[in-house]
Amino acid sequence: MKATMLRIAAVAAVALSANAAAAETITERLDDRKYFADGQAAWEKVCARCHTTVDDKTDQSVGPDLSVVEYDADTLKHFVRNGHLAMPAFAAAHISDALIVEIADYMAKNVYKGE
Numbered sequence: 150m151k152a153t154m155l156r157i158a159a160v161a162a163v164a165l166s167a168n169a170a171a172a173e174t175i176t177e178r179l180d181d182r183k184y185f186a187d188g189q190a191a192w193e194k195v196c197a198r199c200h201t202t203v204d205d206k207t208d209q210s211v212g213p214d215l216s217v218v219e220y221d222a223d224t225l226k227h228f229v230r231n232g233h234l235a236m237p238a239f240a241a242a243h244i245s246d247a248l249i250v251e252i253a254d255y256m257a258k259n260v261y262k263g264e
C-alpha cells in the first residue's frame with residue numbers, strides 16, 4: 150500500500166514538472182524576439198523549411214527558390230502577411246514588421262545569388 154502511494158506521488162510529480170516545462174515553452178514561443186533572435190533565425194526556422202535556395206532538380210521543397218530574385222522588405226511583407234497559394238499568412242504577433250525587415254536584409258546578403 151505504501152509502495153503504491155509512493156508510486157502515485159512520483160507519477161504526479163513527473164506530470165506536474167512536464168506541465169511546467171510545456172507552459173514555459175509556449176510562453177517563449179509567444180515572444181517573437183526570443184523565438185527568433187534575428188532575421189537569420191527566422192529565415193532558418195520558418196522560411197527555409199519550405200523555400201529552397203538551390204536550383205536542384207532533386208529538390209522537393211514546397212516553396213519556390215528564393216535565391217534568384219532580390220526581394221525588398223515591402224514585397225516580402227506582402228507575401229508574409231497575405232500568404233500565397235500553399236504559403237500560409239503570418240500575423241504580426243508571429244513575425245513582426247521589424248523582423249520582416251531583418252529577414253529581407255539577411256536574404257539580400259545571404260540568400261540572393263545575384264544575376
Ligand code: HEC
Nearest residue numbers: 195196198199211212213220225228229233234235236237
Ligand atoms: C509552409 C511553407 C512555406 C513557408 C513556411 C514559407 N513559404 Fe513562402 N511560399 C510558399 C509557397 C508554396 C509559395 C508559392 C509558390 C507558388 O507561387 O507556386 C511561396 C511564395 C513565396 C514568395 C513569392 C515568390 C515569388 O517570387 O513568386 C515569397 C517572396 C516568399 N514565399 C517568402 C517567404 C518568406 C520570407 C517566408 C518566411 C517568413 C516564407 N516564404 C515562408 C511556401 C512557404
